[in-house]
Amino acid sequence: MSQASRVAELRQLIDQLSFSIETQKRLLKDLEEQQVKARRTLNSLIDPMAHLPFEIQSQIFLDVVSSAYEPTPHPGEAPMVLLGVCQLWRTVALSTPQLWTRIQMNDLPRGPNYTHLCRMWLERAGSLPLRLTVHGSMWLEESVQDLLEHFASRLDEVTLYLTNHRGADTFTHQTPHLEMRSLKTVTITSECEAYFRLVHDWVQVLKKAPALLKYSLENIMSATEDDILIIPPPENPLVHPTLRELRLGDPQEYGLWGILGNSARILNSLTLPALTTLHLSDFDITTDEFISFLLRSSPPLQSLAMVIPAYAWPIGVIAQYFYPIPNLTNLELVLPLRCGRRPFSIFLEALLNPRFLHNLHTLAVFAAAGSSLDFPALIRTLTSRRHSALRAFRLSFTSHEPEHDYAVDLPKDEYLWALRELVSDRMSIHVGTLMRNMI
Numbered sequence: 001m002s003q004a005s006r007v008a009e010l011r012q013l014i015d016q017l018s019f020s021i022e023t024q025k026r027l028l029k030d031l032e033e034q035q036v037k038a039r040r041t042l043n044s045l046i047d048p049m050a051h052l053p054f055e056i057q058s059q060i061f062l063d064v065v066s067s068a069y070e071p072t073p074h075p076g077e078a079p080m081v082l083l084g085v086c087q088l089w090r091t092v093a094l095s096t097p098q099l100w101t102r103i104q105m106n107d108l109p110r111g112p113n114y115t116h117l118c119r120m121w122l123e124r125a126g127s128l129p130l131r132l133t134v135h136g137s138m139w140l141e142e143s144v145q146d147l148l149e150h151f152a153s154r155l156d157e158v159t160l161y162l163t164n165h166r167g168a169d170t171f172t173h174q175t176p177h178l179e180m181r182s183l184k185t186v187t188i189t190s191e192c193e194a195y196f197r198l199v200h201d202w203v204q205v206l207k208k209a210p211a212l213l214k215y216s217l218e219n220i221m222s223a224t225e226d227d228i229l230i231i232p233p234p235e236n237p238l239v240h241p242t243l244r245e246l247r248l249g250d251p252q253e254y255g256l257w258g259i260l261g262n263s264a265r266i267l268n269s270l271t272l273p274a275l276t277t278l279h280l281s282d283f284d285i286t287t288d289e290f291i292s293f294l295l296r297s298s299p300p301l302q303s304l305a306m307v308i309p310a311y312a313w314p315i316g317v318i319a320q321y322f323y324p325i326p327n328l329t330n331l332e333l334v335l336p337l338r339c340g341r342r343p344f345s346i347f348l349e350a351l352l353n354p355r356f357l358h359n360l361h362t363l364a365v366f367a368a369a370g371s372s373l374d375f376p377a378l379i380r381t382l383t384s385r386r387h388s389a390l391r392a393f394r395l396s397f398t399s400h401e402p403e404h405d406y407a408v409d410l411p412k413d414e415y416l417w418a419l420r421e422l423v424s425d426r427m428s429i430h431v432g433t434l435m436r437n438m439i
Helices: 003-046 054-066 080-084 087-094 114-123 136-140 142-154 165-177 199-207 251-255 265-269 287-297 315-322 342-351 375-384 402-407 413-420
Strands: 102-105 130-135 155-162 185-196 214-222 245-248 277-280 303-307 330-335 362-368 392-398 428-433
Touching (some): 003 087, 054 087, 102 114, 114 142, 142 155, 199 214, 251 330, 287 315, 315 342, 342 375, 375 413, 413 428
Parallel strands (some): 102 130, 130 155, 185 214, 214 245, 245 277, 277 303, 303 330, 392 428
C-alpha cells in the first residue's frame, strides 16, 4: 500500500472516530438531561416544598432571611445559599423580589466582583424599596458610591458605620448629587468621634430626602470651638415637612459622664413641623436658640430625651422651654455630674403647676452615681401629680460599671417609704439603679 493510500485511510478513520465521538457526546448530553429531569421529578415527589403553593414557598424563604442579621452577599448565607440547593429553590428565590431588598456591605476580604454582585442582588428586588447598610472604609470606594447613586431613587433606608471622619465628609459631599426622594430612614454612626465643621452639610441630607421620617447621628459631632468654621444660622432655616424623629446621639451615654455628644447646632438650621421624637445628647446651643427652634417649628412633639444644661434653669425659662410642646407625653432628662442639684430642683418646682406639661405620661430621670438630688421636692411634686396624666416615674442612678450598681448610694429610708406610699394603680415608680428598684 502506497503512502498516499495510507494517509487517506487514516484521515477517513479519524473522521469516523470524530463523528462517533460527537454522536456519543450528544447521547451523553441527552442522558444527562434525562437524569436532571428524573431528579426533578423525584424531588417533586419527595420534596415537601414542591407540594406547596408558590406563595408559601416564598414566605418560608422570607422567614429564613428575616430571622437572620442584615444579609450579606456571601455564598454560605441566606438568601445566596438558597440559589444552590436545587432548581426549584433557585427559581423560587429569584422569583421573590422581597428577598433582595436588604443588603449589608462590609469591608471584609472580598473578591474583585463584589460590587457587581451587590448590584445584581439589588436588581433582583425589582422596583421595591431598598435597605442598604455599609460598613467601614467601603463607603469611600468609588464603586460603592456609584452603586448608591444608581439606586438612590429607590432607597428606603440607609445605615452607615464609619471608621473615620473621611467617611462622614464623603457622605455629606456626595449627598447634593443624589435624589433620594423615597428615603425614609438615615442612620449614621462612627466607631471614632467624627467631627464636622459645617452644619450645612448635614442639613443637605434632609434637603435631598424630602420624605425622610427618621434621622439619627451617632458619634458625629461638631468640632471644638477652636477648630469649627463659624457660619451664622441661615435667615430662612430649611423646612422639612415630614421628619418625625431626630436622634442626635444617646443622652444617657454621653450626658452622664461629661463626654461631648452630638451637637444640637443643627437645630438652628431647621424647622421641623412634624417632629414627634427628639433626642439631644449635647445641649451646646443657647436657651434662646432652642426656644426659637420650638416656636418656629410648633412640632407635635410627644417624646423628648435631653441632657439638662449645665447652667441653672430659672422657672420662667423652663416654662418657655416646654410651652411650645403641650403634647409632650414622654420626657427623659439626664443629669450630668457637673450640673449639680439646682437645675432639677427648679424643674420639679415648675411641675407643681398642674398646667405645666399637663399631658405628661412618663417622666424618667437618669443621674450619675453620687448625684445629690432634692428628694423632699421630688416627693412634693409626685404627690401633686397623683391625679394628673402622669402614670410612670423613673429615677435611675448609674455608674461606669453596671455590675457595681449595688454600691450606688440610694435615698434615705424615710424618702423611700414616702415614695412607696405614692405607688398606686394610677402611678408606677422606680427609684434605684437601672436593674434594681428600691420601691
